[in-house]
Amino acid sequence: MTNPADAPTKATNGATGTATTSMDERDQISQNIEAVLDFYSRDREKMTYWQRVLERVGDWIGQPAFLGLTLLFVACWTAWDSALRMMHKIEFDPAPYFALQGLVGLAALLTTTVVLIKQNRLARLEEQRAHLDLKVNLLTEQKAAKLIELLEELRRDLPNVSNRHDPEAASLKQSMNPDLVLAALDERNTE
Numbered sequence: 001m002t003n004p005a006d007a008p009t010k011a012t013n014g015a016t017g018t019a020t021t022s023m024d025e026r027d028q029i030s031q032n033i034e035a036v037l038d039f040y041s042r043d044r045e046k047m048t049y050w051q052r053v054l055e056r057v058g059d060w061i062g063q064p065a066f067l068g069l070t071l072l073f074v075a076c077w078t079a080w081d082s083a084l085r086m087m088h089k090i091e092f093d094p095a096p097y098f099a100l101q102g103l104v105g106l107a108a109l110l111t112t113t114v115v116l117i118k119q120n121r122l123a124r125l126e127e128q129r130a131h132l133d134l135k136v137n138l139l140t141e142q143k144a145a146k147l148i149e150l151l152e153e154l155r156r157d158l159p160n161v162s163n164r165h166d167p168e169a170a171s172l173k174q175s176m177n178p179d180l181v182l183a184a185l186d187e188r189n190t191e
Helices: 023-046 049-061 064-086 098-157 167-172 178-190
Strands: 010-012 019-021
Touching: 023 098, 049 098, 064 098, 098 167, 098 178
Parallel strands: none
Antiparallel strands: 010 019
């Protein structure tokens, strides 16, 4: 009788030929998703109240409706001013529309500031992600080098496999030194 714990992690459904995911794989996937969600959650927790307000304003400004409302506002402003002129009333902003230009300029300045604040935060977040990617890639490279080393050792130990020198495998089993990689990156960034 076999132990269920010794069963393979993936089973194939005979009727459809599709692989089913084991509980261990689902747990690993859930852990990875939780780690990513925690990463973003910690970033949101670091934000101040005013940063969250500016994020919401930036999200609203980024909608097509904001453009439509801006155009509608300008059209109403000019139409109202023109209607007053046609009724021989005093216009609140005569024809080059200096007050409207000032409002639009102020709105452009504020919009640009909100967008830049959001972009700076996203750039910092992207830099953190890039560092994490680098760490994961270096760890993966170290694991791959260890696997190559173990396979080469296994090849040498098996009596039915001829022992031959493979220079490519010999070079690949040497793990990169992460400190040297980071130093080389820093050196390139300062040039």
